[in-house]
Amino acid sequence: MFVHKMWDDHEISKMVEGGVPFPMLSDAGGRVGKVYGIYDEDAGVETRGRFLIDPDGVIQGYEVLTPPVGRNVNETLRQIQAFQLIRETKGAEATPSGWRPGKMTLKPGPGLVGNVWKEWKTEMAFD
């Protein structure tokens, strides 16, 4: 925690005005990381685990990377937007591969079985 303060004061605040807005937590010994399955016992560090938790406390998605590769915040935001849409439509809509806000969704149902090809094209998987 003390190091969080040092890092925020001396480095992050130079990249983000006002420093980190959200809580930076401490997990000494990886006790929480072990429960989430992302603690590397041999190296004694948390790996880069990222969990999306919905308003009911349910884990909707996660991603875990080894330490040298950073995460993609846009992809995290895209996934949250997709899960929020699913939640708002109570599952009446689904977001196909490559979906981002504004792109078409699919309405799962008997009529869609075998007919996705009519609505969704391979190019839509890409930005």
Add this chain to the structure above:
Amino acid sequence: MAEELPVGCARPTGGPVGEEAGEQERSEKPVIMEEKKMVQVGRKAPDFSAPGYQKGKFINVKLSDYLGKWVVLCFYPGDFTFV
């Protein structure tokens, strides 16, 4: 949401968010020892409480305090790691 508290240690509460911790232990069914499973999508996140730092203050954060909101929970190897 997050209260200011003296320095402590992070600890899992032993239960999922929004549920009583350690409910399983109080049940009368025999406890079957299982290998600890990785958290799973579609299941409740394990609750925990952890000390933290936010905007000049040392605080204590409990995951279940965030029920009703979307949460991005990120782990990283250490402060000052580069990426």
